[in-house]
Amino acid sequence: MNFNRLAPFYQTLESVCAGKKMHRCRVAFLEALPAAEHVLLLGEGPGRSLLEYGQRFPAARLTCVDGSAAMLDRARRQGRHLSAFRARVHFVHADLENWLPPESRYDLVVTHFFLDCFRREQLPPLIRKIARAARPAANWLVADFQLAASGWKRLRSRLILWGLYQFFRVTTRLPARSLTNPDPFLQAAGFHLVHRKETEWQLLRSDWWQRSSHSPVDVPSPR
Ligand SMILES: C[S@@+](CC[C@H](N)C(=O)[O-])C[C@H]1O[C@@H](n2cnc3c(N)ncnc32)[C@H](O)[C@@H]1O
Numbered sequence: 001m002n003f004n005r006l007a008p009f010y011q012t013l014e015s016v017c018a019g020k021k022m023h024r025c026r027v028a029f030l031e032a033l034p035a036a037e038h039v040l041l042l043g044e045g046p047g048r049s050l051l052e053y054g055q056r057f058p059a060a061r062l063t064c065v066d067g068s069a070a071m072l073d074r075a076r077r078q079g080r081h082l083s084a085f086r087a088r089v090h091f092v093h094a095d096l097e098n099w100l101p102p103e104s105r106y107d108l109v110v111t112h113f114f115l116d117c118f119r120r121e122q123l124p125p126l127i128r129k130i131a132r133a134a135r136p137a138a139n140w141l142v143a144d145f146q147l148a149a150s151g152w153k154r155l156r157s158r159l160i161l162w163g164l165y166q167f168f169r170v171t172t173r174l175p176a177r178s179l180t181n182p183d184p185f186l187q188a189a190g191f192h193l194v195h196r197k198e199t200e201w202q203l204l205r206s207d208w209w210q211r212s213s214h215s216p217v218d219v220p221s222p223r
Pocket of ligand 1: 003049
């Protein structure tokens with residue numbers, strides 16, 4: 001998997017195909033979130049969320065992780081005009097499957113359009129790893145595509161998702177061939193859904209998950 005080739009065109013491609021719809025999902029809960037001290041942005045790509053969350057939480061330290069050097073370069077450039085922004089952001093060029101985040105550090109985790117990059121069997125250990133890096137009462141935001149519940153919306157979302165996976169497979173050699181719903185793995189890691197906003201006839205969702213301090217942290221094996 002390598003997003004380097006796509007990095008120069010990624011934002012333009014998104015604007016042309018989806019306008020502001022995906023970005024609205026990224027920031028859906030931004031204003032409602034409680035203050036965060038340590039924010040972890042995973043698979044951050046060109047840094048759209050980094051800029052928004054960096055401005056929303058001016059005192060927070062942000063850790064921005066991506067496996068693509070070209071994407072990370074773009075993310076680095078996002079905050080260059082904001083004073084002290086750079087000093088607050090730690091950029092990590094790493095494959096999340098190999099990177100070990102510090103334990104119980106982050107009070108806000110952001111995985112926008114990222115969990116959809118993984119095959120079903122990759123998700124449980126990945127989510128378990130991320131959950132371990134989160135504080136006991138952490139918030140976790142997930143904006144992503146989804147398969148609509150039924151009828152023509154389901155058919156429409158299935159067709160669009162099929163096209164998207166074909167495209168990313170060719171351009172980035174993405175390991176996933178289809179979308180896996182991460183909800184059971186998030187729940188098993190002790191997170192519960194606080195809010196969900198569905199848009200685009202249920203093709204897009206924005207989730208706000210939260211972990212209570214007494215929740216279990218077991219993640220089930222893939223079926
Ligand atoms: C579809 S893009 C989403 C980018 C951004 N989060 C957004 O909201 O548009 C997925 C990003 O995840 C990164 N990525 C995919 N698999 C990864 C992995 N195993 N480790 C680290 N980064 C990964 C890619 O390099 C890419 O920048």
